[in-house]
Amino acid sequence: MEMEAFEWGSGINGDGSYKRVINEGFQVNNHGVMGSGYGSSLSLVLDREKKELVEAPVKLERKGVSTERSIEALKNHSEAERNRRSRINAHLDTLRAVIPGAIKMDKASLLAEVIGHLKELKRNAGQACEGLMIPKDVDEIRVEEHEGGLNGFRYSIKASLCCEYKPGLLSDIRQALDALHLMIMKADIATLGDRMKNVFVIISCEEQNFEDAEYRQFLAGSVHQALRCFVLFPVALFHTTTTQHNNTMALSSSPLQNLSSLIFANSNAPIMAMPPTTASRHRNWAVHVAAPDTTTTVTSYEYGNLARPKWTGETHLSRFVRAIISFKPLYSVLKFGARQVLISTAEKNNIPWREMAKExxxxxxxKELDSIQNNSVVYPDYYLNPFHAYDEGNLTWQAAAEAEPATMSMVKRAIPYAPSVDEANQVLRGNWLNAIEQHHIQHSGASMIGDILDIGCSVGISTRYLAEKFPTAKVTGLDLSPYFLSVAQLKEKRGAPRKFPIKWLHAKGEDTGLPSKSFDLVSIAYVFHECPERAIADLVRESFRLLRPGGTLALTDNSPKSKIVQELSPVLFTLMKSTEPFLDEYYLTDMDKTLGEAGFVNIRSILTDPRHMTMTATVPQ
Structure with a gap:
């Protein structure tokens, strides 16, 4: 009988014939079937004479496997299983001897009883440790008011922290509390293995109304969040945890979302609001914007209700944010996050950040550096700080290469409703330039703007806008970074020729070395928020010296009174502060007073876009 092998699932060849399959047979002995190469698969063969499928003949032996070896393997398996069961039964007997009344319990009931006893023991151990300096095996933070005050202080806080020992932990805790203007008056510390427990009694270094329950609650919450941030944050930052009770919170898997949660819990600090005075209402005026078709549109921008954002100055929220930034592991995360926000904003708005920098x-x-750099310049200490997520600040080629896409990203973020970056620039730069022109016409009589100095010109973006707005003026761009100026000079050479080419000067804005009374307009754009208060005052005084009588000073920068700036999300304002080391000093500076003390008159400030203000002032004639 002619037969052809066939197996279910093996299919049919393309020519219509069945696939041939070689099947291993079964070895049969008095113990039954020992095994098969294909397990339980059904093997059939085609009987060509009967034209039907029939079962394939079973092979009685399998190559390479003897009956003796198979029997030995079965015996070994049975013995191992017997020993395993004996060990399990021995352990169960031990548990029955430990648990009262469990001699006749079945396995399931016995295990349930054991679990119940373990939970009870854990509860008893926890109760026994209450009030004792014994570290627990779980991380725990507790913050509560300390009854009766301490050492003459009417109000104090008791904070308890139990966690794994970490080098430098106590130093980090003290640093965090210092940033909140709190002082540790008493500390008890206990260790057990790699666990430690710390109990602190903390007082406030400032005179406050401690009768205010809301303020006391906020202060205790700040301590709790600071301890949680500086002790648990390095681990929790990158891991998802479940929500817990007793003054703890759930952390998401996103580091920046976790940061937002921590800060938001402290963002309801009491703060003195600025009443809407007549002057502030007057400043919320319409700004005229020159559109491409020379028509005029009118836009107004909204002021917030505060004198400045509540995350600046000496508020508790501001101190809490400073404490976060001062913690180096978190600062690295924030610096990276700030850079990613800028790049992602750029790329979402079709700004080719990487391509522009690479170009x-x-x-x-x-090659431009040699003709630009002034080797006699002594950089002020504040300028050597990290800025904008660059460790070397503005003194690096990378910062210079990325300055233009970063500025474009800032413009689009300030004018989000604009369809394109070009149109956003028309609004932002147009309002700024019109405010300058209107002020000069109104307060400088018939004097023309013939000489312009742009202090802190960066890579020359604002300088070129000034040159285009006032084409008959001679324009000079001044900056402390020779790298930025090199990029500015290269771009100017590649651009269309001007009647009066822009000059680029590497010098300090506070001490330019230029002749007195030699300019009609001094512009300082987006510089002051990067300067400490003393540098701001020096820049204003130098500008006054450089301007001719009737000359105009124009300052544009972040507005502390902008509603959008005041309502920034916790993540954004923390990222901003992490890359702008002098932002607090800028927001706390009374600019009207600073300009007035330098001798300026006709001081005026308006919002020229939703985030930025333009201040203009005049040198008396």
Whole structure:
């Protein structure tokens, strides 16, 4: 009988014939079937004479496997199983001897009883440790008011922290509390293995109304969040945890979302609101914007209700944010996050950040440095700080190469409703330039703007706008970074020729070395928020010296009174503060007073876009 092998699922060849399959047979002995290469699969063969499928003949032996070896393997398996059951039964007997009344319990009931006893023991151990300096095996933070005050202080806080020992932990805790203007008056510390427990009694270094329950609650919450942030945050930052009770919170898997949760819990600090005075209402005026078709549109921008954002100055929220930024592991995360926000904003708005930076870095910009750099310049200490997520601040080629896309990203963020970056620039730059022109016409009589100095010109973006707005003026761009100026000079050379080419000067804005009374307009755009208060005052005084009588000073920068700035999300304002080391000093500076003390008159400030203000002032004639 002619047969052809066939197996279910093996299919049919393309020519219509069945696939041939070689099947291993079964070895049969007095113990039954020992095994098969294909387990329980059904093997059939085609009987060509009967034209039907029949079962394939079973092979009685399998190559390479003897009956003796198979029997030995079965015996070993049975013995191992017997030993395993014996061990399990021995352990169960031990549990029955420990648990009262469990001699005749079945396995399931016995295990349930054991679990119940373990939970009871854990509860008893926890109760026994209450009030004792014994570290627990779980992380725990407790913050509560300390009854009766301490050492003459009417109000104090008792904070308890139990966690794994970490090098430098106590130093970090003290640093966090110092940033909140709190002082540790008493500390008890106990260790057990790699666990530690710390109990602190903390007082406030400031005179406050401690009768205010809301303020006391806020202060205790700040301590709790600071301890949680500086002790648990390095771990919890990158892991998802479940929500817990007793003054703890759930952390998400996103580091920046976790940061937002921590800060938001402290963002309801009491703060003195600025009443809407007549002057502030007057400043919320319409700004005229020159559109491409020379028509005029009118836009107004909204002021907030506060004198400045509540995350600046000496508020508790501001101190809490400073404490976060001062913690180096978190600062690294924030610096990275700030950079990613800028780049992602740029790329979402079709700004080719990486391509633009690459084009600069692969150009001949390096040749411009020799003709720009003034080796006699002594950089002030504040300028050597990290800025904008660059460790070397503005003194690096990378910062210079990325300055233009970063500025474009800022413009689009300030004018989010604009369809494109170009149109956003028309609003932001147009309002700024119109405010300057209107002020000069109104307060400088018939004097023309013939000489312009742009202090802190960066890579020359604002400088070129000034040159285009006032084409008959001679414009000078001044900056402390020779790298920025090299990029500015290269771009100017590649642009269309001007009647009066822009000059680029590497010098300090506070001490330019330029002749007195030599300019009709001094512009300082987006510089002051990067300066400490003393530098701001020096820049204003130098501007007054450089301007001719009737000359105009124009300052544009972040507005502390902007509603959008005041309502920034916790993540954004923390990222902003992490890359702008002098932001607090800028927001706390009374600019009207600073300009007035330098001798300026006709001081005026308006919102020229939702986030930025333009201040203009005049040198008396």
């Amino acid at each position: 600069v870095l692969e150009s001949e910009v390096y």
